[in-house]
Amino acid sequence: MSSPNPQHFRALVLHGAKDLRLSGELQIAIRVTGLCGSDLHYYQHGRNGDFIMRAPLCLGHESAGTITAVGTDVEDFQVGDRVALEVGFPCTSCGLCIEGRYNICRSLRFRSSAKTFPHLDGTLMELTNHPFDKCHKLPAHISDVQSALIEPLAVCMHAIRRSNPPDAESVARALSATRVPEETAALIFGAGAIGMLLTAALAATQHFSTLVVADIDEARLRIAASLPFPLEKIRTYLLPKPASEATPQAEAEADLAQQILSAFCLPNGFSRTYDCTGVASCIRMGIYATGPGGAVVQIGMGGAAQPNIPLSAAALREVDLIGVFRYATRGYPDAVALMGSEKFQGVAEKVATHFVRFEEGDRAFELAAKGVDEQGKPVVKVIVVSGTRFER
Structure with a gap:
């Protein structure tokens, strides 16, 4: 030019x-x-x-x-x-x-x-x-912070569409019951930016009466629990950190999946499990934790090979394995609409935890890689800011 x-x-x-x-x-x-x-x-x-x-x-x-x-x-x-x-x-x-x-x-x-x-x-x-x-x-009422999260939210909107979640009538029936039926409960592995945005999107769109977010990082789970939705809507579960395994891997993961189900009184499993980590152990736990006829929705990207996935445990109960890759035609329009809605207010401020000037690019990447800042606070999403005007 x-x-x-x-x-x-x-x-x-x-x-x-x-x-x-x-x-x-x-x-x-x-x-x-x-x-x-x-x-x-x-x-x-x-x-x-x-x-x-x-x-x-x-x-x-x-x-x-x-x-x-x-x-x-x-x-x-x-x-x-x-x-x-x-x-x-x-x-x-x-x-x-x-x-x-x-x-x-x-x-x-x-x-x-x-x-x-x-x-x-x-x-x-x-x-x-x-x-x-x-x-x-x-629209003018979408802030710069919110605008920086449109792309990852589009991923979440595409994942929700792919998962074919329960309709509003099912959720309404669950909310009027004395306990939460399995068909309206969802499990989300990973309390990173995608996991939190997905949790918020599911809460805002009311596809499930109960959402359980599982992660190994307690500080991130506290942020997830503080998302601006009713406390009974979003629950959290602290996973044990990886360690040397005294029991066979598959048995340990099946046991842990059962512990999650017991903790939330869901003996027959979750209707949908969304894995936002790409970690093989979470994928395996997701299959074990999902109920018959449910689905495991794979959003997180792991390595090229994911060994020892219990396909028989999925096939025998007709648990669908659904892949999600970025977003399709409706992803961005849906994300812009939800981000700008009243029911999504306050979400972006929870997810976008750190802001770094464009001129400090190295610091932005190092901060994102470490996962915690100099004060020990968890890093969920780093936003690189350009120009002189910036509105949170």
Whole structure:
């Protein structure tokens, strides 16, 4: 661009031989970017699972900002609008894309991922161009803090949709009963940012009468318990930290799953278990803790191989194993709507625990990697802040 802050700009993009078109892009001054677990993997190891960096890569994909320029072929946006950036670019024409499942398009490219080469740079930058159809306008009452959490909340909204949770009538029947029926109880493994946002989304959308959050970190569980919902709605369970096993692994995990069920008087199991950790032991416990006809929803990303998953324990009770990968077509619109709703107020302030200036990038990553700050307080989500204006 010839000018850092033009009011309008035009760019010719080659789509094929002799096929030059005006690009439908917006120029955006990034205000906030949340750090994701994948960002940390790249920062610490130069790779995220099987995706290995082959060239310098700008990280970050949980971003929101303010439009500073609008392509002349773009409608419905203007300079000054605040937007959240959806950073997956599918082919748009395959069967999966047409079904609205662009997240598993075989040709998908994703900003900040080393899966494809040349890599597509992320959004942890001060100024970026982005396709207008992947920008979601934010209402004025959504704060900068809330806007930084739209992307991970979109993951949660997609997970809820995939899990086909109980309807409102089932929950109403449970609330009028003397005890909580299993079909309206859900278990969430992991009290990180995704786990807390998922718990809040499930509480706000009232798909379950009881939510149990399990984690090995007591401080994070205290934050989860303090989410702005009725105390009887969100319960917590402190898992034992990994140690040398005196009993066989499968037996120990089955026993622990039974202990969780006993603690909440759910002898027949949870209706849905959402694993936000990717840890193999949690996946196994989730299968054991889920009741017949229920589902284990896999959100957290673990290693490439997850050994000794008790598939027979799932198959014999028809417990469905449901994979979740990022978000599909409805993820962002649903996330923006929920984040801006009255029933979700106060959630973002619990999840976004630390804020670091753009110029202190190294500190932001180190803080996220350690999991606790200099005062010993738990780190749930680190937000990198750009520019001079920032509204919590």
